Amino acid sequence: MKPVSRRTLDWIYSVLLLAIVLISWGYVIYASTVAARRQLRKKYPDRIFGTSENL
Known part of the structure; x- marks a missing residue:
């Protein structure tokens, strides 16, 4: 195998x-x-946050 340069x-x-x-x-984001979303769902259970989860 050919040696690899430092660059x-x-x-x-x-x-x-x-x-x-x-x-x-x-992952952090x-x-x-x-x-x-979890906190908003706890605080406002009657509202809908996000569309993909509630289809």
Whole structure:
């Protein structure tokens, strides 16, 4: 197997780190919206929040 240059390894590590950061932020945003919907549903049970859950 041909050796990989340092620049290529740095690029691969940077792409992997960016992917991990984007996935973790996506999870944080998703979890916070789920928690907010749950709190709104507790506080206002007679209202409809979101469309996909109440079809």
